[in-house]
Amino acid sequence: MKSLRDPTAGAKAAKAVEAANAIDHHFDHPLAATWLGHATVLLRLHNLWVLTDPVFSKRIGVNLGPYTVGMERLRNPHLAPHELPPIDLVLISHAHFDHLDKPSLRQLVRKDTKVVTAQHTKRLIPPGFGEKIELHWDDELDLNGLKIRALRPNHWGARTMWDRHRGYNSYFLQTPDHRVLYAGDTAYTEAFKNVGDALGGVDLAIFGIGAYDPWIHAHANPEQVWEMAGHAQAKYILPMHHSTFKLSNEPLDEPLQRLLKAAGTAAGRVVLHEPGKFWEMPH
Numbered sequence: 001m002k003s004l005r006d007p008t009a010g011a012k013a014a015k016a017v018e019a020a021n022a023i024d025h026h027f028d029h030p031l032a033a034t035w036l037g038h039a040t041v042l043l044r045l046h047n048l049w050v051l052t053d054p055v056f057s058k059r060i061g062v063n064l065g066p067y068t069v070g071m072e073r074l075r076n077p078h079l080a081p082h083e084l085p086p087i088d089l090v091l092i093s094h095a096h097f098d099h100l101d102k103p104s105l106r107q108l109v110r111k112d113t114k115v116v117t118a119q120h121t122k123r124l125i126p127p128g129f130g131e132k133i134e135l136h137w138d139d140e141l142d143l144n145g146l147k148i149r150a151l152r153p154n155h156w157g158a159r160t161m162w163d164r165h166r167g168y169n170s171y172f173l174q175t176p177d178h179r180v181l182y183a184g185d186t187a188y189t190e191a192f193k194n195v196g197d198a199l200g201g202v203d204l205a206i207f208g209i210g211a212y213d214p215w216i217h218a219h220a221n222p223e224q225v226w227e228m229a230g231h232a233q234a235k236y237i238l239p240m241h242h243s244t245f246k247l248s249n250e251p252l253d254e255p256l257q258r259l260l261k262a263a264g265t266a267a268g269r270v271v272l273h274e275p276g277k278f279w280e281m282p283h
Contacts (some may be wrong), residue, residue: 023085029280031178031203035272036077038244039099039184041206046146046175048088052182052206052247053099054108058082060097060245070097071245074252078276081107089143092117092183095124095159098245102126116141117150118157119167136167147174151195153186155218174199178281181205181232187217187243188224193231201233203281204271208241209249209255219248222259238261238268238279 023034027044034042039053054091056077061070089110090116092100109128117125119136135141135150142148150169157168172195173180179202181195186208196202207229211219219241220228229237242255260267271279 015254023079025176027278027280030175031180031281032279033204033206033272034079034236035238035240035275035276036079037073037075037275038095039208039241040077041182041238041240042079042084043173043180044146045173045178045180047277048144048146049085050089050091050146051084051108052091053093053184054081054090054104055098055101056066056104056107057101060101062097063102068103071247074244074246075275084108086110087113088221089113089146090129090184091120091148091171092125093153093170093182094118094155094157095106095121095163095166096157097159098247099185100124100159112141116171118150120163120165120168121157121167124159134167135169137169145175148172149174152191153184153187154189154191155185155187172196172202178203181234183207183228185211185218186220186228188228190228190231192228195232197233201235203234203261204236204238205232205234206238206240209239210242210250210260212251212255215246215248222255223262226262235269236279236281238272239270243274244278 033046036107041052043050059068059072061068106126111130114131115129116133119134122132122134125132140149149172153170154166157166158164170184171182179196181202207225209222209225212221243252
């Protein structure tokens with residue numbers, strides 16, 4: 001009889017242990033991050049594990065039975081869902097398929113995990129999570145000492161052409177010691193001005209830097225991202241939403257090159273240029 005055992009199970013388990021050890025080693029600071037690809041960032045913040053817009057699928061789009069009609073991933077995430085620590089909070093910025101991926105979310109379901117998402121998107125989240133909370137612009141939530149405030153980016157939230165009522169958010173995360181801005185998708189906006197003024201700005205700003213050609217009305221270009229990070233007085237900038245899916249016309253390597261050029265002598269403030277690296281807030 002043919003064995004039903006997965007011949008790769010041992011290798012997968014070993015990789016998961018190796019990944020867990022790497023995470024434990026690199027995430028011993030109150031604020032640390034790694035970019036998993038596209039808009040998916042794993043944050044360690046105030047002793048909580050936070051995951052933004054998790055997308056691990058090889059293809060994103062409309063699911064037709066076992067098939068997905070949509071864009072194919074160009075490079076794999078450097079951590080798979082089973083290699084992640086137990087996630088406390090999943091942040092969903094909006095319902096676009098490259099930000100709200102149901103197959104990926106199903107792999108993350110835990111009763112101890114909360115999901116914070118935009119208005120009129122809760123029903124799209126698979127069942128099984130401990131709590132699903134919708135935030136509208138300027139709504140606030142306190143999660144075990146982590147304050148979350150929804151901000152209004154310059155974007156839109158429709159998942160299809162028929163559901164333009166759905167919301168779309170950026171998020172300002174605040175602990176007693178650190179502040180993080182997760183901008184999600186946005187065209188140029190002044191919505192992040194003064195967001196952390198009273199607190200000395202934000203420690204880390206996570207901005208999408210790709211998909212601006214020809215979609216500049218919905219996605220900021222790198223120079224605009226650098227300006228908006230300045231509005232938020234960001235000490236460090238983590239660029240995402242590039243080099244993972246072919247969403248637009250600009251070359252895959254152009255967004256990061258343009259952002260570093262815009263930063264000039266401050267290019268050292270741009271962190272995690274590629275997946276697989278770890279960053280922690282300097283002391």
